[in-house]
Amino acid sequence: MTPPPVVAEDSMRLAEFEARIARDESIEPKDWMPERYRKQLVRMMSQHAHSEVVGMLPEGNWITRAPSLRRKMILIAKVQDEGGHGLYIYCGTETLGVDRHDLVQDLLDGKAKYSSIFNYPTLSWADIGTIGWLVDGAAIVNQTMLAKASYGPYARAMVRICKEENFHKRQGYEIMATLSGGTGAQRAMAQDALNRWWWPSLMMFGPHDADSPNSDELMRWGIKRKSNDELRQRYVNLTIAQAKAIDLTVPDPDLRYDEASGDWITGPIDWDEFWRVVKGNGPCNKERLAARQKAHADGAWVREAAMAYADKKASRTTEAA
């Protein structure tokens, strides 16, 4: 896919910009940047922020049923962190001259994308362990790379987020280790959750490099530093070892170890499923969007009350002066 031509942008500035990228300089909000770079960032960052916020829903589904007080507190803190991540990244996106309010509206209108992984249902307590382990694990691989993104505010948000993600992954893996070493029913629950989340977690890295329309441009501008397939491979290698350590099996009969590269090679990913969920027909797309729409609509009077109060206070101060 050819990007649209860079219209009316001084080619000297573009060359200078690309030289800065090549020197690994950090691009800051007020710096000159090609319109296309700004657009790609807004797209990618807002999708990322939406994913954090929608991602609160599948895990939030188990807060009220967490089986011990410790787990309940950990899960609340974890889901809350995801809200915080959404907040940090929205703020980073706002430095590009867009308004969070408008970005959220795009999400609510179904115009914006978010990570498809959150369109799968959480069906047992083990799903909470699996999400922390696999989904946050995959997110760490991705976000560690993004912490070196060329856009300063994005990279800085990622540095902060990565610190918090380690807690997320550890708590998830700890749940899985406990379940795997627990009663027969707990073990079965853990394996079942892994069976359901394994393939969707591989899809989190996006299509193969050859089928990823935005990848080239994102890499050329240093927004992404590694390709989808490279990141996915890194995730697979890390995760297979972790699954073995807690005696669980990933549901892939074709999985094999490649001596030469030291990589674990998975069987083929079902990209039809990937595109079906992206296009809105995953098991929970409608529920997730409906939940966000409801929270937003229910909160409208609250947001307006705060604005009205601030207005009144401001006019009272003016009168008093």
Add this chain to the structure above:
Amino acid sequence: MTQSTDRPWPVWEVFTQGKDGEPHQHTGSVHATDAEHALQNARDAYARRNEGVSLWVVPSAAITASTPEDMGPFFDPANDKVYRHPLFYKVPKGVKVF
């Protein structure tokens, strides 16, 4: 319905002081309709893990930033004023605390 009246909340920049005696540093931003709420939101979003002992919030609109075009005129003149930097000065050997 409420769409038309749903006005976006203003943005505030958040500065946190990590430890007593350290300077406040920019950590991010929050949306809030007034200073008290901005402070509370900053506390809940950016100091959940004891990251700070003190917080400042400033309406983003109140911040005037230099532009990259200012780079030359603002900062270059300082480049040749080495005498502003403490390391310009010789201190007798052995005097450590200054």
Add this chain to the structure above:
Amino acid sequence: MADLALFGALARIGDDRLVLGHRTSEWCGHGPILEEDIALSNIALDLIGQANHVLTYAGATEGAGRDQDALAYFRDAADYRNALLCELPNGDFGVTIVRHFLYGVFSVLQWDALSKSTDETLAGIAAKSVKEARYHVRHAGEWVIRLGDGTAESHRRAQDAVDALWAYTGELFVQPADESALVAAGITADVSLLHATWQSQVASVLHRATLTVPASGWMQGGGRTGLHTEHLGHLLAEMQIVARSHPGAKW
């Protein structure tokens, strides 16, 4: 050494926070704006954290080998001792915030009194908790003012919430008869002594919020002796389902 009177008193203190914390956690992911979602989650965490400390200690004083999770997950509604105010459904954001405010002011006063307890463990928990509760009151109180003095709609909703919850505030200040020995020994605090201060603090914020303090009328009660609303059973059914489906399992 089993101390059943103290166990009962601790259950009242801990169950309040557990049940209210649980209710608050239902908001996680559904708040009116991202910032407030994060704030409510913090409050839920504080409350459940307080409950965790208190129920751990309760289990120890009971001496029957029950830990905090056995108490939280394997007691039926009739064995819960929380005030009814804490178990009512969240309602809209107005009900949620007004409840946090009304309960929070009580909670600060109670923790403050308990921080002077002759029981060192309880005093320690209270000293930490009172700081958290003060923040909850600041948070909820500031919202009460904004809702009350915001738009016509928010004023109406806030006043409705105050009116609906008011009948559940009296129970907080009824000193249970079976705690008199504990109060005499300076271990727990006589909650009836906190009522006047609570009323004046609440009235002053409601006044700033342009809200009306309801006339005192019939006060609902029963939670302190295990006679609850219909809501608690549902709350516990949800909370306890996983733990009870796997008795003896570790999590």
